Amino acid sequence: MQVYHTTFLNLFFLLEIVFSNNYVPNLGMYTVEFQKRGLPHAHILLWLSDLNKLENAKHIDQVISAELPHPDLYPKLSKVVQTYMIHGPCGAARFNSPCMKKGRCSKFFPKKFRHSTTIDEDGYHVYRRRDDGLFVLKNGHKLGNANLVSYSPLLLMRYQAHVNTEYCNKSNSIKYLFKYVNKGPDKATIKITDKENESTEMLIVDEIKRYYDCRYLSACEAVWRIYGFDIHHRWPAVQRLTFHLQDQQLVLFKDDDRIDDVLHRNENMNTMFLAWFEANKKFEEGRNLTYAKFPTKFVWMSQQKQRKPRKQGYSIGRLTYVPPGSGECYYMRILLTKQKGCIDHDSIKTINGKTFSTHQEACQELGLLANDKEFIDAIKEASHLAYGNQLRRLFVALLIMNTMFKPNVVWDATWTLLADGILYQKRKDLNILGTKLN
Amino acid sequence: MFYFVDFQIEEHDLHNLCLLEVQELLNSNGRALTYYSCLPQPDLSNSFKFHNRLIVDEMNYDKEQMEKLHQSLL
Numbered sequence: 001m002q003v004y005h006t007t008f009l010n011l012f013f014l015l016e017i018v019f020s021n022n023y024v025p026n027l028g029m030y031t032v033e034f035q036k037r038g039l040p041h042a043h044i045l046l047w048l049s050d051l052n053k054l055e056n057a058k059h060i061d062q063v064i065s066a067e068l069p070h071p072d073l074y075p076k077l078s079k080v081v082q083t084y085m086i087h088g089p090c091g092a093a094r095f096n097s098p099c100m101k102k103g104r105c106s107k108f109f110p111k112k113f114r115h116s117t118t119i120d121e122d123g124y125h126v127y128r129r130r131d132d133g134l135f136v137l138k139n140g141h142k143l144g145n146a147n148l149v150s151y152s153p154l155l156l157m158r159y160q161a162h163v164n165t166e167y168c169n170k171s172n173s174i175k176y177l178f179k180y181v182n183k184g185p186d187k188a189t190i191k192i193t194d195k196e197n198e199s200t201e202m203l204i205v206d207e208i209k210r211y212y213d214c215r216y217l218s219a220c221e222a223v224w225r226i227y228g229f230d231i232h233h234r235w236p237a238v239q240r241l242t243f244h245l246q247d248q249q250l251v252l253f254k255d256d257d258r259i260d261d262v263l264h265r266n267e268n269m270n271t272m273f274l275a276w277f278e279a280n281k282k283f284e285e286g287r288n289l290t291y292a293k294f295p296t297k298f299v300w301m302s303q304q305k306q307r308k309p310r311k312q313g314y315s316i317g318r319l320t321y322v323p324p325g326s327g328e329c330y331y332m333r334i335l336l337t338k339q340k341g342c343i344d345h346d347s348i349k350t351i352n353g354k355t356f357s358t359h360q361e362a363c364q365e366l367g368l369l370a371n372d373k374e375f376i377d378a379i380k381e382a383s384h385l386a387y388g389n390q391l392r393r394l395f396v397a398l399l400i401m402n403t404m405f406k407p408n409v410v411w412d413a414t415w416t417l418l419a420d421g422i423l424y425q426k427r428k429d430l431n432i433l434g435t436k437l438n
Numbered sequence: 439m440f441y442f443v444d445f446q447i448e449e450h451d452l453h454n455l456c457l458l459e460v461q462e463l464l465n466s467n468g469r470a471l472t473y474y475s476c477l478p479q480p481d482l483s484n485s486f487k488f489h490n491r492l493i494v495d496e497m498n499y500d501k502e503q504m505e506k507l508h509q510s511l512l
Contacts, residue, residue: 389459392460392463395460396463396467399469399474400464400469406476407474407476407477408476411478415453418456418459418460422447422452422455422456422459426445426447426455427445429488430445430488430494431491
């Protein structure tokens with residue numbers, strides 16, 4: 001993960017290079033925010049492709065450093081690091097440093113020295129910070145490797161700015177980035193008073209006039225917005241792929257539309273799904289792709305309702321979620337994750353040259369269906385501990401969430417367990433508990 | 439009072455009662471059993487069978503035993 005804090009143009013060029021030239025082979029996203037004095041501040045998250053993955057501490061050391069470079073060996077880099085990448089002084093040396101929260105540095109500087117880069121129990125990386133005696137003087141304080149923000153020498157030299165680079169293997173960093181998307185602009189409260197007109201006479205107070213809700217835009221942010229640059233960007237684009245059973249496409253109409261008009265309008269209309277069939281008939285290059293992989297090579301023209309071979313860019317597709325209880329549509333979704341180059345609805349149901357009448361049978365042929373054994377086992381297992389009414393609740397929860405393929409199979413196998421307690425309850429209701437009359 | 443040895447519910451009735459219980463739980467979640475067409479549907483006609491003590495007492499014959507008796511007497 002990389003956090004940038006740089007000048008306007010630098011940031012723009014960097015985002016341009018990284019995100020528009022397909023520099024990132026896999027995935028990436030960024031958000032830009034503007035700090036109080038107007039400097040742009042971007043958070044960039046990149047996923048490296050398998051080829052470039054940083055697998056061990058040695059790889060990480062090659063890319064990310066948290067040590068002062070030797071001023072004689074790397075004079076230029078050393079100067080940049082000293083200017084931009086030192087944190088502090090804070091702590092006892094400077095209590096009013098902005099990073100100080102409750103008497104200690106909120107960024108946990110100065111950090112401990114370490115011989116080598118390691119990964120701690122929580123999966124976080126601790127960078128190598130050797131106690132090599134190098135230091136920089138800042139406001140009369142000696143600051144060494146313990147006060148260095150981790151950086152990438154390459155990026156630092158290229159952009160000459162504060163570029164914090166971190167290795168990260170946690171998915172929660174995505175949440176961290178999205179926080180900035182939803183945070184909204186910075187706010188401050190300002191009160192404007194008129195001292196000269198103060199008088200002892202009765203004042204008419206217009207509460208609305210007294211408080212304005214204004215927005216502060218720095219010059220930098222204004223330019224960013226005027227040019228319409230992205231504040232937030234994700235790459236690659238994800239396309240949500242819709243599909244439907246044969247002759248069951250979604251039709252939109254208004255309450256007062258005439259049925260003939262609706263029919264006429266939709267009769268020969270292509271859908272995203274049908275266009276996939278047509279593209280497969282027309283073009284050869286998509287025939288070895290599944291429906292979800294199709295957007296990598298083809299684009300969907302929503303105006304013309306057609307799919308055409310992709311000339312530029314990259315996009316991935318995701319199939320819409322279908323709950324297991326919805327029957328054929330669910331089985332079709334399973335098949336779509338496997339079937340390639342389909343040209344009509346029947347070809348989805350065709351396995352090894354044999355066309356099945358339902359999607360479910362085709363799934364079974366491919367061995368894609370798990371049976372409901374897990375649900376039966378779950379209820380049986382629960383029956384050792386739970387009362388009948390609790391088991392019935394469990395069964396109903398499974399029913400409502402549409403998780404079971406065949407609810408009747410589960411019912412037949414477990415109803416005697418589910419019925420537990422009913423007899424007891426009836427005896428109690430009828431007040432014949434344990435009564436034996438002879 | 440030889441007929442009132444113990445109160446039992448026959449399997450057929452128990453099955454029905456259990457379905458009714460499930461039905462009630464589903465109803466409180468805004469669903470109905472009819473929504474799940476593959477499941478057996480409860481027979482509502484005898485859902486009140488076990489509500490009245492007097493009727494239960496009257497109906498509580500050991501039918502299997504009586505059938506055997508009937509067979510032997512023929």
